[in-house]
Amino acid sequence: MKKVIFLNGSPKRKRAVSEKFLKIAEDCLEGQIQGEKLYIYESEFSDEYFDRIYEADAVVMALPLYIDCLPARVLEFMAESKEYLKNREEKRPELYFIINCGFLEYSQNDTAIKIIEKYAEKNGLNYRGGVSVGSGAMILQSRKKDILEKVLKDMAEEAGAFHYPENMPEKTVRKINVDMPRFLFKAKADKLWVEAGAKKGLDKKALRAKYY
Ligand SMILES: Cc1cc2nc3c(=O)[nH]c(=O)nc-3n(C[C@H](O)[C@H](O)[C@H](O)COP(=O)(O)O)c2cc1C
Structure with a gap:
């Protein structure tokens, strides 16, 4: 069974939009994977903590956009895990993301997505793309709700499937915002x-x- 870590990077933790999106992804894999939810804002960045994350087969990070970037503790997570990953020999997990912003357009997330890509590239993680959501707080109340759910489930299914390098689908960034x-x-x-x-x-x- 594939082990998947669902990592919530919002300071709002369980009240966050990121949490709702993660739950949609997590629920559709129920019984098919060994899943674990972790909260960056509740965690000490010890080696044991990073072991739990980076022993997994896939990590799905859900993040809010803060000032065209990522929340401070998420940046700290990236910097600290860089040190940890330097010394880690074993295989590196697949990395997926779900990012959401408050403004209408998903394109607001583009710079932050580049930061995630760079993080993966510099640390030898198997970057697999993800979902970029505009109008994050509104979209689950909009006509785009069903499409967003489908997009999140598609990504989750990719994260939950036991892929091998030769038949991995192309990495994708799926982009969506409300139609308004x-x-x-x-x-x-x-x-x-x-x-x-x-x-x-x-x-x-x-x-x-x-x-x-
Ligand atoms: C400090 C702060 C900075 C933010 N910066 C941006 C921004 O630059 N662009 C944007 O579109 N939304 C911005 N937002 C809005 C959040 O991205 C938005 O509310 C998002 O839905 C929060 O997700 P969460 O509930 O998962 O934390 C900001 C919110 C806060 C609190």
Whole structure:
């Protein structure tokens, strides 16, 4: 049975959009793999921790986009695991990613995807591509929900199958965002912020206050 690590790199952990996407991938492989979920933001980066991850056959990382890059602890994870991987002789797992951003377009994720690719390349990991999601917080409530689920399941099935180098499919980055004009997306996103502020007792003026 293939061992697959599902790695959540969001500081929001179980409340994260990344968690929902990981769950879709994880659930469709139930009973077919030996899976384990780990949270980068709950972990000490010890050798034992990296052993658990890099002994696996495949690692699926789910990550949010932060300032066109990755969250700080994820970058730290990459830097620390680089040291660990330098000394590791055994085979390196396949690496898949699911990245999501708050803005409409999945293209916002492109620079961060390059960072993931470089991380894999520099550390001898078998980079297999992944899923790039725009409008991450909205997409599961949109008409694109079914397509996103299918895309995540396709990727998960690839991660869960016992492939051999000669018949591995081409590595792919599957890209998806909600189908909506930008002005409408902006109006919806603004409304979500106003509602979130109201729940915390903040009106529109308070949300726009500048402290600098
Ligand atoms: C500190 C911070 C920086 C962010 N930077 C970006 C960004 O540069 N571009 C973008 O599209 N979304 C950005 N976002 C939005 C997140 O990518 C978005 O909310 C995502 O759905 C969070 O995923 P998660 O719930 O898995 O953590 C940022 C969010 C935070 C909190």
